[in-house]
Amino acid sequence: VTSYESLLVCATLAGVGSSIFHPEGAKIMNRLGGGKKGKAMGTFAIGGSSGFAFGPLFAGAIAYTVGPHGLAAFTVVGIIIFTILFVLMPHIVAHARTIDQAVATENPTVAAKPLKNYWKYFGILFVIILSQSVNFRVINAFIPIFWTRELGTSPEQGSFALTVFFSIGIFMTYIGGLLGDKYGPIKIIRLSLLVWLPAMFLLTEVPTFSPLIMMPIAYLLLLMIGAAKAISYSPxxxxxxxxxxxxxxxxxxxxxxxxxxxxxxxAPIVGNLADTYSLPVAMMTLVPFLVMGLGASLILKDPKKLQ
Incomplete structure (x- = not known):
């Protein structure tokens, strides 16, 4: 494409494709998980986390060597994955149906209970989702810029920082699912926000640190934020x-x-603030969202106690 408008149209179409896939994908993973839904969702998330982790690395390498047109290689990958899913999906659905029947046989009492929706607590959970989403998407967009503009690195190092950010998610999404099954999702969500909040605050202050410790601390905080986001994904x-x-x-x-x-x-609002003031000041506006999310997590209730 040759204009911002056409790029925006393409990005929107890509977003539509993603939005069609993920809800149905999460729904069928819920069925495939049986009694270990956290583990199943963590496994599901490994794919996405891996893509987010290695995508910027490959994209950066292609864009700075071959040029922007080389990014068409990702279209080939998409077609291959689409073909595999198209062929295997009937078998996946049939397997999910078998697991549904097995779970109903093992727990006839639970299966016989009518399903309920607890909209009040889902609304509270949505506040947490909002706080996490705002922070995650803005960080995703501005990490490379933060690394190059505020920390003085090269564009390649900015892409590498994004890879580091998402790489920790490959492992922590799976671990978060396991921990959610063992300790309950609410505890893991609270732990996530307790780590994320101070790490996000300190990251905005990193440009003021001594050059000797600036980069190590920046990467440490980046890992903490990535781990905190990932560990709560499945729960x-x-x-x-x-x-x-x-x-x-x-x-x-x-x-x-x-x-x-x-x-x-x-994200565009934060970008406008960064242009008007500075990127660290703009990123500091994300901290109150995490405070709001942490507060909401304290009033969540275990679904088992609601039944």
Whole structure:
């Protein structure tokens, strides 16, 4: 494309494709998970986390060597993945149906209970989703710029920082799912925000640190933020699906779709603040969102106690 407008249209179409896939993908993973839904959702998230981690690395390498047109290689990858999914999806759905029947046989009492939607607590969870989405999407957009403009690195190092940010998610999304199954999703969500909040605050102050410690601390805080986001990924989705047991598809759409959109809407506002003041000052506006999310997490209730 040769204009900002056409680029925006293409980005929108890509977003539509992503929004169609993720809610249904999360819904079927909920079924495939059986009694270990956190583990299943963590496994599901490994794919996305890997793509986010290695995508910027490959994109940066291609864009700075071959040129922007070389990014068409990602279209080839998309076609291959689409073909695999198209062929395998009937078998995946059939397997999910088998697991549904097995779970119902093992727990006939639970299966016989009517499903309920707890909209009040899903609304509280949405506040947390909002706070996380705003922070995640803005960080995703501005990490390379922060590294180059504020920390004085090269563009390649900025792309590498984004890879580091997402690489930790490959492992922590899976671990978060396991921990959510063992300790409950609410505890893991609270732990995530308790780590994320101070790390985000300190990251905005890194440009003022001594050059000797600036980069090590920047990468450490980046890892902390990436881990905090990733560890709560599966618990948030599973908790949302549990609160809206009658509307799992809708819950998946909100936790995976609308949440991403809201974060994207806020990103240009933060960008405008960065142009007007500075990027660290603009990023500091994200901290109150995390405070709001942490407060909301304290009033969540275990779905088992609501039944």
């Amino acid at each position: 948030v989705i599973v908790l949302g699906q549990t609160y809206l047991a009658k509307s799992i598809g809708f819950a998946s759409g909100i936790t995976l779709g609308v949440s991403q959109t809201i974060g994207g809407v806020i």
